[in-house]
Amino acid sequence: GEDVEQSLFLSVREGDSSVINCTYTDSSSTYLYWYKQEPGAGLQLLTYIFSNMDMKQDQRLTVLLNKKDKHLSLRIADTQTGDSAIYFCADYGQNFVFGPGTRLSVLP
Amino acid sequence: GAVVSQHPSWVICKSGTSVKIECRSLDFQATTMFWYRQFPKQSLMLMATSNEGSKATYEQGVEKDKFLINHASLTLSTLTVTSAHPEDSSFYICSARDSQGLAREQYFGPGTRLTVT
Numbered sequence: 066g067e068d069v070e071q072s073l074f075l076s077v078r079e080g081d082s083s084v085i086n087c088t089y090t091d092s093s094s095t096y097l098y099w100y101k102q103e104p105g106a107g108l109q110l111l112t113y114i115f116s117n118m119d120m121k122q123d124q125r126l127t128v129l130l131n132k133k134d135k136h137l138s139l140r141i142a143d144t145q146t147g148d149s150a151i152y153f154c155a156d157y158g159q160n161f162v163f164g165p166g167t168r169l170s171v172l173p
Numbered sequence: 174g175a176v177v178s179q180h181p182s183w184v185i186c187k188s189g190t191s192v193k194i195e196c197r198s199l200d201f202q203a204t205t206m207f208w209y210r211q212f213p214k215q216s217l218m219l220m221a222t223s224n225e226g227s228k229a230t231y232e233q234g235v236e237k238d239k240f241l242i243n244h245a246s247l248t249l250s251t252l253t254v255t256s257a258h259p260e261d262s263s264f265y266i267c268s269a270r271d272s273q274g275l276a277r278e279q280y281f282g283p284g285t286r287l288t289v290t
Contacts, residue, residue, distance in 0.1 A: 105286070107266055107284040110281075160222075161207075161268075161279065163217045165216045166216055
């Protein structure tokens, strides 16, 4: 089946930029998503990118997509303690396939 | 915006009992809803796709007789965990696809935490 991979942990200092990486295998992916999950809560859609785009920027969030390498990244500028959460990459081909999640810890 | 609710948000039950979880689309109609399961510190795994008025489609390895899904209206799908056991303890999340929207637009509920003692 299709697969989505992410690094499991990332620690950054408050004010620095965070970059969370994701790779996927589905060649038919039409959209790629980033979701945020805080402890004990459901999923919050952060942003998504259409597969024919290279970049999308939304305030502090920048998504980069390298379709050739099937690589997606999420950059969070000026990371704050409130950004500490698990970030899931997901691709949508026929259904959603989620990565394992990257746990972002923001250190004061 | 599109809102999906789940009820209850958390439930504790004894082993051997059944538990029903509701998923509702509050401001849109959803002919298709999805049920996911999330184990601690793990990702979401699709359990089944629920279609209004028809039988659910279960993913490989998911027991349909254990996880009963009913999608009787355009705004409500229910997941019943029958004869629950401690290994069924998990975080269950539903999502709903807007019937009037694009297939890629799914809205997720806040999740239901099930603990079986």
